[in-house]
Amino acid sequence: MRRTKRxxxxxxxxxAALLAGLFVPGAGAxxxxxxxxxxxxxxxxxxxxxxxxxxxxxxxxYLMYALNYDLLxxxxxxxxxxxxxxxxxxxxxxxxxxxxxxxxxxVTWHDGEPFxxxxxxxxxxxxxxxxxxxxxxxxxxxxxxEATDDxxxxxxxxxxxxxxxxxxxxxxxxxxxxxxxxxxxKTFENYPNPVGTGAFQVVEWEEGQFFRMEANPDYxxxxxxxxxxxxxxxxxxxxLAQALLAGEIDFADTLGxxxxxxxxxxxxxxxxxxxxxxxxxxxxxxxxxxxxxxSDGHPALKDVTVRRAIAxxxxxxxxxxxxxxxxGTIGSTIVPPVTDFYHYExxxxxxxxxxxxxxxxxxxxxxxEDTDGDGVREMPGGGEPLHFRYFVxxxxxxxxxxxxxxTDWLSQIGISTDVRGMxxxxxxxxxxxxxxxxxxxxxxxxxxxxxILSVMTCGQRPPDGVWSDSFYxxxxxxxxxxxxxxxLDLEQRAEIVKEMQRIVYEDAPYVVLFYDRNLQAYxxxxxxxxxxxxxENGDLLAAYGPYSYISIRPKGAEEGGTGETGTTxxxxxxxxxxxxxxxxxxxxxxxxxxxxxRAGVEERE
Amino acid sequence: xxxxxxxVGKVAQAVLTLLFVLVFNFFLFRVIPGDPAQILARAKHxxxxxxxxxxxxxxxxxxxxKQFALYVEDTVTGNLGISYKFRRPVADVIASRVWPTVLLxxxxxxxxxxxxxxxxxxxxxxxxxxxDLGSLxxxxxxxxxxxxxxxxxLLMGLAAGLGWFPTGGIVTPGAGFTGIAAATDVLxxxxxxxxxxxxxxxxxxxxxxxxxxxxxxxxxxLVTARAKGLRExxxxxxxxxxxxxxxTVTLVALNLGFVVSGAITVELVFSWPGLGLxxxxxxxxxxxxxxxxxxxLFSVTVILANLAADLIYGYLDPRVRxx
Numbered sequence: 001m002r003r004t005k006r007x008x009x010x011x012x013x014x015x016a017a018l019l020a021g022l023f024v025p026g027a028g029a030x031x032x033x034x035x036x037x038x039x040x041x042x043x044x045x046x047x048x049x050x051x052x053x054x055x056x057x058x059x060x061x062y063l064m065y066a067l068n069y070d071l072l073x074x075x076x077x078x079x080x081x082x083x084x085x086x087x088x089x090x091x092x093x094x095x096x097x098x099x100x101x102x103x104x105x106x107v108t109w110h111d112g113e114p115f116x117x118x119x120x121x122x123x124x125x126x127x128x129x130x131x132x133x134x135x136x137x138x139x140x141x142x143x144x145x146e147a148t149d150d151x152x153x154x155x156x157x158x159x160x161x162x163x164x165x166x167x168x169x170x171x172x173x174x175x176x177x178x179x180x181x182x183x184x185x186k187t188f189e190n191y192p193n194p195v196g197t198g199a200f201q202v203v204e205w206e207e208g209q210f211f212r213m214e215a216n217p218d219y220x221x222x223x224x225x226x227x228x229x230x231x232x233x234x235x236x237x238x239x240l241a242q243a244l245l246a247g248e249i250d251f252a253d254t255l256g257x258x259x260x261x262x263x264x265x266x267x268x269x270x271x272x273x274x275x276x277x278x279x280x281x282x283x284x285x286x287x288x289x290x291x292x293x294x295s296d297g298h299p300a301l302k303d304v305t306v307r308r309a310i311a312x313x314x315x316x317x318x319x320x321x322x323x324x325x326x327x328g329t330i331g332s333t334i335v336p337p338v339t340d341f342y343h344y345e346x347x348x349x350x351x352x353x354x355x356x357x358x359x360x361x362x363x364x365x366x367x368x369e370d371t372d373g374d375g376v377r378e379m380p381g382g383g384e385p386l387h388f389r390y391f392v393x394x395x396x397x398x399x400x401x402x403x404x405x406x407t408d409w410l411s412q413i414g415i416s417t418d419v420r421g422m423x424x425x426x427x428x429x430x431x432x433x434x435x436x437x438x439x440x441x442x443x444x445x446x447x448x449x450x451x452i453l454s455v456m457t458c459g460q461r462p463p464d465g466v467w468s469d470s471f472y473x474x475x476x477x478x479x480x481x482x483x484x485x486x487x488l489d490l491e492q493r494a495e496i497v498k499e500m501q502r503i504v505y506e507d508a509p510y511v512v513l514f515y516d517r518n519l520q521a522y523x524x525x526x527x528x529x530x531x532x533x534x535x536e537n538g539d540l541l542a543a544y545g546p547y548s549y550i551s552i553r554p555k556g557a558e559e560g561g562t563g564e565t566g567t568t569x570x571x572x573x574x575x576x577x578x579x580x581x582x583x584x585x586x587x588x589x590x591x592x593x594x595x596x597x598r599a600g601v602e603e604r605e
Numbered sequence: 606x607x608x609x610x611x612x613v614g615k616v617a618q619a620v621l622t623l624l625f626v627l628v629f630n631f632f633l634f635r636v637i638p639g640d641p642a643q644i645l646a647r648a649k650h651x652x653x654x655x656x657x658x659x660x661x662x663x664x665x666x667x668x669x670x671k672q673f674a675l676y677v678e679d680t681v682t683g684n685l686g687i688s689y690k691f692r693r694p695v696a697d698v699i700a701s702r703v704w705p706t707v708l709l710x711x712x713x714x715x716x717x718x719x720x721x722x723x724x725x726x727x728x729x730x731x732x733x734x735x736x737d738l739g740s741l742x743x744x745x746x747x748x749x750x751x752x753x754x755x756x757x758x759l760l761m762g763l764a765a766g767l768g769w770f771p772t773g774g775i776v777t778p779g780a781g782f783t784g785i786a787a788a789t790d791v792l793x794x795x796x797x798x799x800x801x802x803x804x805x806x807x808x809x810x811x812x813x814x815x816x817x818x819x820x821x822x823x824x825x826x827l828v829t830a831r832a833k834g835l836r837e838x839x840x841x842x843x844x845x846x847x848x849x850x851x852x853t854v855t856l857v858a859l860n861l862g863f864v865v866s867g868a869i870t871v872e873l874v875f876s877w878p879g880l881g882l883x884x885x886x887x888x889x890x891x892x893x894x895x896x897x898x899x900x901x902l903f904s905v906t907v908i909l910a911n912l913a914a915d916l917i918y919g920y921l922d923p924r925v926r927x928x
Contacts, residue, residue: 039779047886055692133658186662187692207701208878210778230778235876238757242765243772395889425891572770572793575785 037227038554040527042541043240043249047208047233051190053170054127054134059254060211060231067213067229067546069170069196072101072120072153075544077533079341080447081490082165086120086197087153096160096488101153107220109173110201111193117147122174124155130182137451138167141485160486162493166448171197199224199546209233221546225529225553244269244521251522253541257325260519270524273517274532274539275338279331280399280442281510282314282406288434288471291461295434297471300379300386305366307508311352312359313409320514322405323398327519331512333501334456335449338515338534341490342449344498346505359413370414377414388437390417395424399440402513431469432462440513441469447544449497450485456504457481472509529553611919619912626904631676633900634893635669663689663893676897685901686894690887695898698883703902705775706879708791709871710864712799717806718857724807725814725853729822730841741811748808756801756874763797770797773876798875802868806860813856818849851922858914862907 050056053065073090076083087101103117124145127135139145141161146154155164173195180188194202199221200213210232215224232249234240237259244252245266255263264271284307285297300306316330329337332351337343346352367380376385390407392399403419410417417438422430430436445452458473459465480500487493504510520540522530531548532538541548660666664675679686685695724744728737747755764772771777775794782790821827822845830840869881876882880899887895 041778047882049690050692052692131658187687189693204779206776206778206878207698208882209774209776209876212779228779232774232778233876234773235873235882239760239773239874239876242760246765246768246772248772572789572796575789578789578792 038225039228039230040226040251040549040552041230041232041249042251042253043232043234043243044253045234045237045240046254048205048211048231051194051202051205052185052188053172053190054132054185055188060233063231064202064211064213065170066198066544067200067549068194068198068202069172070198071169071545072167072171073165075166075447075533077531077535077545077547079534080339080544081341086115086171090165092488096162096486097157099155099157099164101155103147103151103153104220105151107197108218109175109197110195110216111173113173113175113195115171115173115197116150117153118150119174120153120171121145121147122178123169123172126177127169130185135167135169138163138169160488162488162490163448163450163485166446166450168446199550200229219550222550224546224550226549229549241521244523247523247526250527251520251541253518253520255519255521257327257519260327260521261325263521268523268525269521272520272522272532272540273327273537274520275336275515275534275537276444276518276539277336277338277447278442278444278518279334279336279512279515280440281331281334281512282310283439283441283470283510284310284508285434285436285438286470286472286507286509288461290473291463291471292434297434298386298388298437299384300368301388301437303366304507305362306368306386307511308352309359309362309413310410310415311508311511312355312362313413313415314406314511314513315354315409316513317354318405319402323402324514324516328514328516331514333505334443334445334452334510334512335497335501336445336515338538339445339447339449340534342494342497344501344505346502350502350506352505352508356409356412363413368414375411375414376416386415388415388417390419391427391430391436391439392419392421393424393427393441394421402440434462434471439469442516453481453484453497453500456500456509470509472504472507474503474507477503524555526555527552528555608919612916615912615915619908622908623905626901626908627677627680630897630900630904631673634891634896635672679894680901685898688887688895689892690895691892695894698895699880699898699902702878702880702883705877706868706872706881708795709798709802709877709879710861710868712795713802713806713868714857714861714864716799716803718810720803721807721810722814722853724811726818726841726846728811728815729818729849732819741815744804744808744811746808747804748806748812750805752801752805752870753874755804756798756871759797759801760874770794775878794875798871798877801874802864802871805871806864809860810853810857814849814853817852818845821845821849824848847921851918854917854921855914858910858917859907860910861913862903862910 044060046059048056048060048064049058050061051064051068053061053069056062056065071085072087074083074085075081084104086104086107088104090099090101092099101117101120103120104115107115109115124139124142126132127139128142128145141157141159141163143156143158144154145156148154157164176195177185191202191205197220199216199219201216202211203214204210204212210230213229213231215227215229217223232243234243237256240249240252241255241259241263243249244263252263260271263269284301285295286307287302288295288297289302320326320328320330332346333344335343337345363377368377368386369380369382370377371382372378374385376387378385388410390403392403394400400419400421403417407417407419427439427441431439443452443455454460455467456470456472456474457465457468457478458475459478460468461471461473462468477500480496480503484493484496484500487496505512518539522540529552530540531542531551532540533542533544533547664672667675676686679695683696685699687693688695688698691698721744724740728741731737760772764770771794773794776782776787776790777794780790827840827844830844831837835843868877868879869884871877872879872881873885880902883895884899886892887899
């Protein structure tokens with residue numbers, strides 16, 4: 001009895017497998033029948049954390065904000081200077097206190113509601129009232145923000161300032177955000193359907209996998225040429241490069257030097273080394289004991305001569321060649337050259353070149369001598385040896401490799417190091433508490449130099465401040481920092497900003513090692529129309545605005561026309577093969593069970 | 606009677622372990638140096654007041670006993686607290702990532718167990734044959750290979766090179782497949798990571814099955830069975846394999862707990878959106894509530910796998926119940 005039952009089961013399974021086989025041709029043709037959409041697929045190795053512009057901090061979140069929302073004032077394509085955004089034009093009173101913005105007419109939110117100056121006023125006022133950490137620093141000088149009518153926004157400043165022209169604050173719809181109270185807004189996901197005024201809107205988000213944005217055909221800056229932008233997360237760079245070669249993605253962003261070099265010269269692949277506002281530095285503890293009497297920072301590093309001697313002993317070109325594999329330029333001042341308008345490059349006389357002999361001479365002259373003959377200099381008068389703790393980042397292996405070079409150079413000027421790897425978390429705290437001598441880290445400054453300049457002010461030193469990681473303090477510098485904030489003439493402001501960079505370069509609380517680049521690669525056989533920002537050596541996609549995403553189009557297609565994209569079809573073996581395979585496995589199991597049963601019946605113990 | 610006491614004992618043991626893990630978890634993550642509010646702030650250049658605000662939001666300004674009370678409350682109510690990074694309930698964040706891992710680990714474990722046991726049984730039965738040496742050698746090579754490397758090789762060969770399979774993810778973004786096309790899409794994405802994990806697991810299972818079967822093959826009861834005139838195949842199946850399965854089942858069950866957390870390298874290679882990746886992301890912040898939630902889940906998996914091993918063991922080997 002039981003045997004027949006199993007027999008039936010087997011027959012049923014076999015029949016099912018056969019049936020599935022019959023249906024296979026239909027199931028295999030799985031390409032969606034809808035019209036061909038133009039899809040631009042971008043791959044990167046970073047996951048988005050939040051679609052709420054007041055919460056997210058990861059790079060893809062910034063990308064999503066830049067495409068989904070608009071700024072009051074944009075960053076220009078040419079040199080990142082102020083350019084019309086949601087404000088078409090603006091003027092400032094002679095005393096620099098009253099700013100009047102003419103707000104664009106006829107702009108609508110993604111949900112069809114009209115956008116007005118009241119939305120801007122609402123966004124700014126709420127940030128000021130709730131002291132939203134994301135953005136308050138950008139508009140801190142605003143005393144009152146008011147929409148006098150639908151197209152006019154008036155900001156009264158506490159003191160003369162130009163900060164509203166570089167405010168990185170995305171304008172949010174009052175009719176949606178006003179329904180969230182202060183607590184709700186902290187965990188507001190802003191998905192599905194994040195409503196903005198931007199060139200694209202997010203329509204799908206699969207956490208840890210991708211997000212998909214659809215073009216906004218009514219965008220005030222012009223309708224994008226593509227229908228969709230997909231951002232895909234690849235958790236490792238080799239896979240990202242392979243996906244580009246295989247054509248699963250159209251663009252690979254923020255590649256490592258090794259992977260990038262492997263893509264250079266490949267068929268159908270174009271590469272770009274984009275200048276970006278980014279640098280890495282070796283920072284010194286230049287005096288934490290002023291704020292923390294118990295700080296165990298080495299006293300020698302409070303001496304500018306020692307810091308300059310170390311700067312002389314570091315061969316930045318070798319680091320660029322060996323660590324960045326040539327994809328970068330040697331560093332000097334803390335405002336990167338990509339923000340050309342504000343960057344200061346030291347004159348030949350001011351430059352601290354790689355010169356071991358000069359470094360030794362400086363130290364000899366200042367009385368740091370090796371009195372006990374162990375190869376390490378001591379403090380003047382014979383005291384503590386020049387032995388520095390040198391912290392590197394476990395999360396960034398290149399800092400570990402760099403330390404091997406630096407340690408060797410320093411040994412040539414009679415300085416020994418104790419290199420210690422640390423997690424970023426731990427290093428943040430060690431620096432905050434002032435218990436370090438040297439470290440290797442980096443910054444990604446804003447387009448406006450204000451923030452990175454503030455890092456070197458006395459007020460930023462912990463525990464009262466936050467961002468100083470060198471405990472550098474210079475009253476003259478601080479006075480200039482205040483002055484540049486209230487200088488309305490941009491040329492004049494740039495002069496002050498440059499002088500501040502010169503001072504920091506000379507005092508060397510940081511040795512800026514290099515300015516690295518964003519290494520990008522894309523399928524040149526498929527895509528064209530990228531707009532670099534800034535124009536010279538700039539980023540092909542740039543998150544300072546949606547320009548490039550609006551302009552890109554499939555190669556060979558007229559603007560707005562359709563072309564080959566082919567990224568939405570599934571890669572892989574067809575359904576037929578899968579059904580066949582699964583059917584085979586099932587059949588094998590059934591046959592085995594049957595045989596076993598029969599054997600069991602025949603042969604009893 | 607004996608059976609019931611055995612069961613109750615094992616379950617009680619599991620519950621106690623779970624409670625211990627619950628408490629231990631909390632203190633484990635408080636020992637990690639570093640202030641999450643500071644780290645988040647550095648990433649975005651947040652002003653001072655934002656850090657104070659974050660510290661308050663995260664409850665990090667509360668005294669430790671209060672934090673512990675909040676932690677227990679969050680755990681018992683089931684939302685496991687709010688993730689620092691994603692600013693959503695931890696339970697939600699984990700729930701969205703748990704199925705990919707279950708699918709990957711489930712398929713790989715099933716396949717590896719089936720293939721590994723077959724190789725082990727055949728190898729022991731025909732010890733020293735060419736097939737035994739060959740299959741054992743190959744499975745050991747895969748076992749010894751770093752999963753990361755094996756995965757990249759498969760990816761370069763079968764995905765990028767031949768274009769048979771996609772290079773990563775679990776679905777084709779934006780394709781909007783439904784029904785059978787959607788299932789095929791997932792299977793295509795699943796294939797390479799599952800094969801990688803399977804190949805990595807087979808060797809261990811084959812080896813343990815082979816050696817425990819070899820142990821059993823010298824036993825007297827096999828001589829008895831043969832003396833009863835049973836065919837060799839039946840001696841093997843009814844008497845040898847059944848006894849030799851005990852250590853293997855234990856290993857597979859115990860492994861299951863670790864495979865979940867250990868699939869991380871494979872998930873990294875193929876950008877498989879599972880728990881392994883999530884753990885790596887959470888550790889980077891560090892996102893205490895999310896890490897606590899994940900570790901709780903991993904601990905529960907290991908404990909349940911242990912319990913399952915104990916129970917299966919009891920079923921397979923009646924002697925165990927009486928001890």
